[in-house]
Amino acid sequence: xxLACVICSPQNYPLYIRSIPAENELKFHYTVHTSLDVVxxxxxxxGKALVDQRELYLGLLYPTEDYKVYGYxxxxxxxxxxxxxxxxxxxxxxxxxxxxxxxHNSYTDIMCNPFYxxxxxxxxxxxxxxxxxxxxQVC
Amino acid sequence: MEQGATGxxxxxxxxxxxxxxxxxxxxxxxxxxxxxxALSESEQQRYSELFSRCCPAPEAAAGxxxxxxxxxxxxxxxxxxxxxxxVCGAKRVGYFGPAQFYIALKLIAAAQSGFxxxxxxxxxxxxxxxxxxxxSDSEARYGTPAELHGVKFQVPHANLxxxxxxxxxxxxxQEPKSPPMSPICSPPASPSTYxxxxxxxxxxxxxxxxxxxxxxPYEVRHTTHQQDGPSSGNYGAKTALACSxxxxxxxxxxxxxxxxxxxxxxxxxxxxxxxxxxxxxFRSLQPDLSSFIxxxxxxxxxxxxxxxxxxxxxxxxLSDVDCDGALTLPEFCxxxxxxxxxKNGYQLPETLPETLLPEYLQAASLKxxxxxxxxxxxxxxxxxxxxxxxxxxxEKASAEEVPDKSALLQDGKKDDKQALKGSITLKTIPKExxxxxxxxxxxxxxxxxxRPRSRSxxxxxxxxxxxxxxxxxxxxxxxxxxxxxxxxxxxxxIFQQNTQALRSGWLPPxxxxxxxxxxxxxxxxxxxxxxKPARRKxxxxxxxxxxxxxxxxxxxxxxxxxxKPHLPVQKQSSKQKRAIQTAIxxxxxxxxxxxxxxxxxxxxxKEVHKERIALETQLEQLRPVTVL
Numbered sequence: 116x117x118l119a120c121v122i123c124s125p126q127n128y129p130l131y132i133r134s135i136p137a138e139n140e141l142k143f144h145y146t147v148h149t150s151l152d153v154v155x156x157x158x159x160x161x162g163k164a165l166v167d168q169r170e171l172y173l174g175l176l177y178p179t180e181d182y183k184v185y186g187y188x189x190x191x192x193x194x195x196x197x198x199x200x201x202x203x204x205x206x207x208x209x210x211x212x213x214x215x216x217x218x219h220n221s222y223t224d225i226m227c228n229p230f231y232x233x234x235x236x237x238x239x240x241x242x243x244x245x246x247x248x249x250x251x252q253v254c
Numbered sequence: 255m256e257q258g259a260t261g262x263x264x265x266x267x268x269x270x271x272x273x274x275x276x277x278x279x280x281x282x283x284x285x286x287x288x289x290x291x292a293l294s295e296s297e298q299q300r301y302s303e304l305f306s307r308c309c310p311a312p313e314a315a316a317g318x319x320x321x322x323x324x325x326x327x328x329x330x331x332x333x334x335x336x337x338x339x340x341v342c343g344a345k346r347v348g349y350f351g352p353a354q355f356y357i358a359l360k361l362i363a364a365a366q367s368g369f370x371x372x373x374x375x376x377x378x379x380x381x382x383x384x385x386x387x388x389x390s391d392s393e394a395r396y397g398t399p400a401e402l403h404g405v406k407f408q409v410p411h412a413n414l415x416x417x418x419x420x421x422x423x424x425x426x427x428q429e430p431k432s433p434p435m436s437p438i439c440s441p442p443a444s445p446s447t448y449x450x451x452x453x454x455x456x457x458x459x460x461x462x463x464x465x466x467x468x469x470x471p472y473e474v475r476h477t478t479h480q481q482d483g484p485s486s487g488n489y490g491a492k493t494a495l496a497c498s499x500x501x502x503x504x505x506x507x508x509x510x511x512x513x514x515x516x517x518x519x520x521x522x523x524x525x526x527x528x529x530x531x532x533x534x535x536f537r538s539l540q541p542d543l544s545s546f547i548x549x550x551x552x553x554x555x556x557x558x559x560x561x562x563x564x565x566x567x568x569x570x571x572l573s574d575v576d577c578d579g580a581l582t583l584p585e586f587c588x589x590x591x592x593x594x595x596x597k598n599g600y601q602l603p604e605t606l607p608e609t610l611l612p613e614y615l616q617a618a619s620l621k622x623x624x625x626x627x628x629x630x631x632x633x634x635x636x637x638x639x640x641x642x643x644x645x646x647x648x649e650k651a652s653a654e655e656v657p658d659k660s661a662l663l664q665d666g667k668k669d670d671k672q673a674l675k676g677s678i679t680l681k682t683i684p685k686e687x688x689x690x691x692x693x694x695x696x697x698x699x700x701x702x703x704x705r706p707r708s709r710s711x712x713x714x715x716x717x718x719x720x721x722x723x724x725x726x727x728x729x730x731x732x733x734x735x736x737x738x739x740x741x742x743x744x745x746x747x748i749f750q751q752n753t754q755a756l757r758s759g760w761l762p763p764x765x766x767x768x769x770x771x772x773x774x775x776x777x778x779x780x781x782x783x784x785x786k787p788a789r790r791k792x793x794x795x796x797x798x799x800x801x802x803x804x805x806x807x808x809x810x811x812x813x814x815x816x817x818k819p820h821l822p823v824q825k826q827s828s829k830q831k832r833a834i835q836t837a838i839x840x841x842x843x844x845x846x847x848x849x850x851x852x853x854x855x856x857x858x859x860k861e862v863h864k865e866r867i868a869l870e871t872q873l874e875q876l877r878p879v880t881v882l
Binding site: 228238 | 553567572577604
């Protein structure tokens with residue numbers, strides 16, 4: 116089950132944080148923060164190649180004994196990070212990809228809102244609902 | 255019961271009536287689908303007195319006007335009263351018989367106590383319904399506890415109940431109102447049956463306070479001359495008025511307003527006057543009614559309403575259903591309506607109410623009364639918009655219908671009123687174009703809705719979008735009917751619409767040839783670049799999603815009788831040719847524009863590349879020499 120979902124700006128500050136278990140939130144925050152380093156590493160690793168060829172989905176960033184962290188980055192360097200419970204082996208890569216795609220779609224929808232300034236925290240109710248439903252459905 | 259004492263003197267007189275009413279109560283139970291009302295003694299007395307007052311003659315039915323007066327005196331909001339009328343079955347039977355009357359009275363009592371208007375609520379023990387002092391002396395008794403309220407209520411009579419200024423008192427005359435909580439035994443209210451009932455709730459008086467806000471009171475005899483006030487486009491004055499209305503409405507809270515929460519759907523229905531006002535506002539921002547308002551323009555406009563930004567953001571999210579960053583006319587109306595509602599104290603809903611959906615708004619504004627076949631095909635075409643579809647039909651069909659729609663909007667206010675009044679006497683010409691424009695609107699909205707899907711489904715969005723653009727199959731043969739009303743004005747609008755629409759470079763083979771159009775119109779068209787070229791790139795291919803459903807609908811349209819009987823058949827075919835050639839020309843223009851756009855973007859890309867290379871070389875120079 117998806118434990119946490121974070122959207123980070125290109126400057127690596129969080130735009131949106133949602134985690135399901137209310138306790139231990141700080142642990143997830145820390146995990147996501149450290150995973151940002153891995154994301155940056157992956158981005159820069161492909162720096163020599165053309166930007167077009169870079170995949171948006173970064174895959175498993177690193178596994179720990181409790182959970183796995185997946186990453187996704189957009190063309191404008193907005194990073195989506197998802198923390199998934201390790202015990203859930205039914206969650207396949209494709210599903211993670213589709214979840215990231217949904218996240219990306221909703222994110223672009225938010226971008227379309229002229230009242231949203233890029234770089235603001237995301238307070239949209241629609242987005243919250245979408246993320247909730249996505250995380251719940253996996254659980 | 256507080257009225258028990260007052261009922262005492264009348265007890266003897268109504269003893270006989272009581273037995274009669276008991277029988278009728280049982281009868282009314284049977285009449286309302288098996289519901290047995292148990293009325294207490296005082297209730298029976300009261301109800302029979304009221305009934306005899308309303309129904310002086312020994313006839314079975316109460317006079318509509320006196321019933322209306324009585325209901326109004328209950329100081330319930332008019333929509334509550336509508337609901338009560340529905341629930342009690344008066345609509346079904348067409349008059350207020352004793353059964354319906356008693357049920358209505360009990361429902362009034364329930365509503366005044368804050369219960370929802372349902373059959374279940376009147377099974378409880380309820381106080382007697384209270385009516386403010388009316389003309390005759392006999393009612394003075396009834397009003398004693400309520401007179402205090404009555405005085406208070408009648409002074410701010412212009413003060414509108416919160417939920418009723420949005421009141422679609424067009425529901426008075428036109429649209430069927432089916433409140434979500436109408437009980438099972440309430441008959442479906444259709445406009446025709448409603449109008450048969452001689453119930454005229456004169457709620458127009460109470461609208462005077464908000465005339466300026468959204469136009470006329472809703473009595474039939476009042477026309478929409480108040481339209482001029484709001485349509486002057488003075489947003490500031492409007493919001494000031496809205497604020498003052500909010501204050502007034504808040505200052506006189508009444509217990510009946512508990513029932514207002516049950517009409518959550520109804521405040522989200524846009525009345526005719528509101529719609530006209532919104533359309534005028536739209537026109538002030540964007541003269542072309544069938545085009546968009548860009549996000550920044552809309553943002554400036556709605557920021558003037560002084561609502562907090564998060565709320566405006568939420569309103570935008572609700573109303574921009576296709577998430578394209580621009581507002582079409584129905585989206586704009588929905589957004590405006592939400593802003594107005596919010597300023598008047600309504601909480602914003604979590605999801606867009608059904609009555610504010612673009613399809614609903616467009617269907618409502620150009621409601622085809624007859625020809626359900628068209629409407630069925632319309633409704634089934636809506637869900638089918640998401641797949642890649644036939645493309646070239648869009649241009650032609652949308653070209654034809656969109657200008658018709660805008661033409662209709664501009665000169666069709668009368669038609670709107672006709673449509674909403676539920677009259678079935680529409681001429682074939684406007685009716686046909688209502689059908690066409692409904693389809694167009696649907697297809698446009700579907701196009702916009704479908705657009706973001708194609709935009710974001712792939713990592714390299716442009717490539718995938720291109721693939722989708724090439725997917726649509728070849729277009730079916732062009733329908734005939736769309737040309738039948740071709741006039742120079744319409745075809746000019748076709749140009750505008752089409753070139754604005756077709757901004758992508760992936761147009762399929764052009765439709766059959768049209769005769770050449772004057773070049774002046776083309777230049778006019780080219781002078782209007784779209785406000786969002788980047789987004790419109792993907793528009794056309796998704797427009798293709800909608801054309802196919804247009805063809806079945808237009809085919810059905812073609813089965814309708816000819817629009818202008820004086821147009822000979824030969825003219826139609828020649829006009830077709832002209833239309834086809836026009837479309838070819840439009841497509842070529844669109845191609846040209848898109849090619850230009852493409853080259854500009856390529857240039858930008860090259861520049862950015864150069865910058866990047868420059869930065870990289872700088873970096874290399876600054877970095878200490880490393881062995882690679």
